[in-house]
Amino acid sequence: MGKTGEELYNERTKRVRDAIALKVPDRVPIWFQDASFFPAKYTGMTFREAMYDSDKLFAAYKKTFLDFEPDLYFNPGHALHTPGEALDAVRCKQVILPGQGIPVNHSFQFVEAEYMKADEYDEFINDPTGFTICKYLPRVYETLKPLQNIPPITGLLLGYFGMPLSAGFAIPEIASALGSFYKAGLIVQKHQAKAVAFVKEMGDLGFPLACGAITLAPFDLIGDTLRGLRGVLLDMYRCPDKLLAAIDKVTPLMSGLALAQAKATGNPGVFIPLHKGSDGFMSLEQFEKFYWPSLKKLILTLIDEGLTPCPFFEGDHTQRLEYLADLPKGKILGFFDSTDIYKAKKIIGKTMCMSGFMPLSLLQTGTPEKVKAYAKELIDVVGKDGGYIMGPKSAMDEANPELVKVWFNFTKEYGVYR
Amino acid sequence: MSKELIDAIVNMKEKEAVDLVKKMMDKGEDPMTILGACKDAMDSVGKRFEKGEFFLPELILAGEMVRQISEILKPKLTGELKTKRLGKVIIGTVKGDIHDIGKDVVVFMLDVNGFEVLDLGIDVPPQKFVEAVKDFQPAVVGLSGFLTLAFDAMKETVEAIAKAGLRDRIKIMIGGGQIDDEVRKYAGADAYGSDAMEAVSLTKRWIGGK
Numbered sequence: 010m011g012k013t014g015e016e017l018y019n020e021r022t023k024r025v026r027d028a029i030a031l032k033v034p035d036r037v038p039i040w041f042q043d044a045s046f047f048p049a050k051y052t053g054m055t056f057r058e059a060m061y062d063s064d065k066l067f068a069a070y071k072k073t074f075l076d077f078e079p080d081l082y083f084n085p086g087h088a089l090h091t092p093g094e095a096l097d098a099v100r101c102k103q104v105i106l107p108g109q110g111i112p113v114n115h116s117f118q119f120v121e122a123e124y125m126k127a128d129e130y131d132e133f134i135n136d137p138t139g140f141t142i143c144k145y146l147p148r149v150y151e152t153l154k155p156l157q158n159i160p161p162i163t164g165l166l167l168g169y170f171g172m173p174l175s176a177g178f179a180i181p182e183i184a185s186a187l188g189s190f191y192k193a194g195l196i197v198q199k200h201q202a203k204a205v206a207f208v209k210e211m212g213d214l215g216f217p218l219a220c221g222a223i224t225l226a227p228f229d230l231i232g233d234t235l236r237g238l239r240g241v242l243l244d245m246y247r248c249p250d251k252l253l254a255a256i257d258k259v260t261p262l263m264s265g266l267a268l269a270q271a272k273a274t275g276n277p278g279v280f281i282p283l284h285k286g287s288d289g290f291m292s293l294e295q296f297e298k299f300y301w302p303s304l305k306k307l308i309l310t311l312i313d314e315g316l317t318p319c320p321f322f323e324g325d326h327t328q329r330l331e332y333l334a335d336l337p338k339g340k341i342l343g344f345f346d347s348t349d350i351y352k353a354k355k356i357i358g359k360t361m362c363m364s365g366f367m368p369l370s371l372l373q374t375g376t377p378e379k380v381k382a383y384a385k386e387l388i389d390v391v392g393k394d395g396g397y398i399m400g401p402k403s404a405m406d407e408a409n410p411e412l413v414k415v416w417f418n419f420t421k422e423y424g425v426y427r
Numbered sequence: 428m429s430k431e432l433i434d435a436i437v438n439m440k441e442k443e444a445v446d447l448v449k450k451m452m453d454k455g456e457d458p459m460t461i462l463g464a465c466k467d468a469m470d471s472v473g474k475r476f477e478k479g480e481f482f483l484p485e486l487i488l489a490g491e492m493v494r495q496i497s498e499i500l501k502p503k504l505t506g507e508l509k510t511k512r513l514g515k516v517i518i519g520t521v522k523g524d525i526h527d528i529g530k531d532v533v534v535f536m537l538d539v540n541g542f543e544v545l546d547l548g549i550d551v552p553p554q555k556f557v558e559a560v561k562d563f564q565p566a567v568v569g570l571s572g573f574l575t576l577a578f579d580a581m582k583e584t585v586e587a588i589a590k591a592g593l594r595d596r597i598k599i600m601i602g603g604g605q606i607d608d609e610v611r612k613y614a615g616a617d618a619y620g621s622d623a624m625e626a627v628s629l630t631k632r633w634i635g636g637k
Contacts, residue, residue, distance in 0.1 A: 105525065111523055111525075111550070112523060115576050116576065118524075118525050118526075118574070120525070238483075238528060239487055242483055242484040242487050243484070243487060243488055243491065245484050246439055246484060246488050247441070289482065289483070289622065290482060290483050291483065291484060292480075292481075292482050295482070295484065324604075368605070368607060369605045370578070370605060370606070370607045370609035370610045370613070371609055373575060373578055373613075374578060374610060374612075374613035375609055379609070402605065403575075403605060404575075406574070406575050406576065407575040407576055407578065408575075
């Protein structure tokens with residue numbers, strides 16, 4: 010008799026929890042981390058279909074999980090963000106979707122731009138909500154452009170004297186903008202209902218979910234979605250005080266966002282993909298001034314609230330390891346990409362559980378022998394005395410399913426702690 | 428005043444640098460001298476980047492300062508700054524990938540190290556690389572890619588160059604997010620580099636340099 014879903018769920022949950030708490034689990038857990046489009050590729054659908062057909066997407070993930078049996082998983086609702094149809098309904102300019110300027114089997118890609126101008130910091134800091142509605146949304150979503158002319162919301166503070174403002178919302182362009190947002194919302198709502206059902210079904214089948222929330226490092230919020238890389242890096246020289254004030258302003262917003270989502274999903278894992286603070290992007294001095302304090306504050310707040318921050322240290326963070334060593338022990342699951350595995354184990358091995366490090370090049374173009382040899386090294390080095398979850402360096406869109414199978418089987422066999 | 432201008436640029440004093448140039452122009456300084464100072468400053472910025480003292484903010488700001496200065500000089504410029512170029516390199520982000528940060532840093536570093544660089548931009552189809560190799564006649568081609576889809580796009584690009592009979596004339600280097608020696612073998616490139624400095628040293632080794 011095989012184990013029941015509940016038994017499997019409890020067994021895997023304990024394995025993962027032990028690893029995160031830096032205790033030695035029964036074996037090294039393994040997962041896809043951000044499986045991204047791998048299930049689509051594995052089940053033979055295009056990346057475009059994965060973004061446009063939620064039913065097919067969730068079915069692909071289910072089949073992939075049943076076939077590979079990961080110890081933990083990332084909700085594809087997160088991995089693939091928002092259904093393509095919803096992004097189309099508001100004509101999102103911030104992302105290129107498969108089949109729209111790039112081939113149907115290519116991953117979506119982010120388009121950075123200066124969605125906030127350098128001279129708009131004060132406006133943003135004084136009223137982030139107003140800025141979001143009247144400036145940000147009109148610039149990112151084409152159909153929401155008319156919102157730049159929305160009536161001043163604070164006029165409604167006049168009480169019923171403010172009611173005449175409602176006429177402004179009935180102007181055809183604004184009504185149609187709000188209508189497109191409503192349409193997108195309905196699509197997302199349907200997708201989310203399916204995601205909730207999926208999480209429930211996967212739980213029943215024995216698969217625990219890693220993260221119920223997503224947020225950004227405060228510096229990255231400014232850099233990724235508002236100012237763009239070029240903008241935010243120039244601001245470090247041209248208007249450092251304003252940049253720091255904006256970072257201060259959004260720090261509680263970023264933790265609040267995570268808390269609200271965690272409450273709604275009932276899952277304590279908070280995914281924090283880090284983008285612009287890694288080695289090579291800025292100096293340690295700049296990291297210390299602009300990037301780290303607010304990220305540290307965010308992480309500590311989440312831990313205080315009983316959540317498990319899961320920062321994705323994309324790129325190389327080897328020079329930043331000493332900072333990470335400062336964080337509370339056994340409370341964080343860090344995803345790692347190209348950071349040096351020996352230094353990582355040595356410097357933060359007793360601080361946080363690490364996941365990742367498996368080269369996507371090997372999983373895509375390697376041989377079974379090479380895959381096993383590197384997985385062995387990871388288990389021996391990073392997995393020594395616990396604190397490691399086997400995972401890929403980054404989103405494994407194009408991995409070869411046969412090599413992934415070899416990788417999973419080997420880890421489950423060799424990764425047993427004796 | 429050239430020395431002051433170089434210092435202002437290298438010390439990231441944007442306003443000071445631009446004001447100095449305006450002052451120099453008012454005094455009737457030869458725009459070519461100012462351009463030469465800019466070039467020296469950029470070389471120095473590149474060296475500091477190589478040493479790990481400068482990072483992306485400094486590269487971007489230095490580029491921005493020189494852009495502004497060039498705008499000021501433009502109406503008075505009579506010729507181009509003649510610099511000795513060590514050899515030609517083509518750089519581009521491969522088909523399907525629209526990432527440009529890494530590529531731009533490589534272009535910058537090759538340029539300040541004295542190479543003539545043709546930047547083909549992002550999402551460059553194999554055929555465009557082939558045409559550019561024919562027309563521009565580089566000694567080195569650099570393929571950049573951030574996403575894993577770049578592995579196949581790099582392989583296709585190398586194959587297209589080979590099919591056009593141009594493979595033996597050039598060295599091909601690759602780099603970006605998940606690129607390593609496994610991908611180099613898979614794509615059939617000559618080398619991979621993990622950062623812009625490696626792109627420079629590979630190019631120097633192949634073309635010969637200072």
